[in-house]
Amino acid sequence: MSKVSKKKKKEKPTEVPSEYTEGTLRFKSGAGWKACYDSERELYTAEAYLAGYYDLYEINEEIFQKLKKKGMTRRDAHELIITGRHLYKSVSDKGGSYDIALDENYASLCPWADVQKTGKMWEPELTDLAVAVFDSEKSNREQRLNKQNSKDDTNP
Numbered sequence: 001m002s003k004v005s006k007k008k009k010k011e012k013p014t015e016v017p018s019e020y021t022e023g024t025l026r027f028k029s030g031a032g033w034k035a036c037y038d039s040e041r042e043l044y045t046a047e048a049y050l051a052g053y054y055d056l057y058e059i060n061e062e063i064f065q066k067l068k069k070k071g072m073t074r075r076d077a078h079e080l081i082i083t084g085r086h087l088y089k090s091v092s093d094k095g096g097s098y099d100i101a102l103d104e105n106y107a108s109l110c111p112w113a114d115v116q117k118t119g120k121m122w123e124p125e126l127t128d129l130a131v132a133v134f135d136s137e138k139s140n141r142e143q144r145l146n147k148q149n150s151k152d153d154t155n156p
Contacts, residue, residue: 018069025112030069033077036112037064045110046081050074052093054116056106059084086140090116100127102140104147 019028024040035046044059046067063080088106090099097118104124107115122130128148131140 022112027112028064028067028069030067030072030074030077032074033067033081034113035059035064035067035081036110037061043109044084045087045113046084047110047113048078048081049116050078052091054088054090055082055086056088056110056113056115057081057084057086058103058109085143088115090118092116092118098122100130102127102131103143 018030019026021027024038026037026039028035032050033046033048035044037044044061044064046057046059046063048055048057059081063084066080067077085103087103087109088099088101091097097120099117099119099121101121101124103109128144131144
């Protein structure tokens with residue numbers, strides 16, 4: 001083993017603290033999740049990920065406050081986060097790879113997130129169908145219908 005390899009082996013990896021602030025953004029993170037509070041926009045968002053799955057959510061202050069790195073399992077954190085409004089989903093598993101933008105504004109809502117993409121984005125019509133079929137996405141249905149109706153009203 002070279003001297004450089006021995007030195008690197010002795011160095012401890014840099015660990016990001018579980019709670020930190022960058023400008024107007026306050027972050028909390030743990031195994032398989034990260035949450036952000038944007039004080040400028042008064043917006044709470046979170047990402048949850050696990051081997052082949054990546055999701056973005058808009059959450060509320062109560063969920064953000066309950067998220068803790070210590071004393072909380074990945075499952076507990078994910079169960080809290082998924083009660084929020086689903087914004088984006090990326091799946092890459094044996095069943096195939098695809099991305100779903102449940103809210104087309106996911107990138108502007110979560111500019112801090114390193115969004116995982118497979119490159120195969122569902123068309124809005126297919127997303128609308130999935131939202132209608134999956135009751136777990138019920139909170140997105142009304143928002144998507146309102147947005148579509150407002151687009152229809154502006155296009156003669």
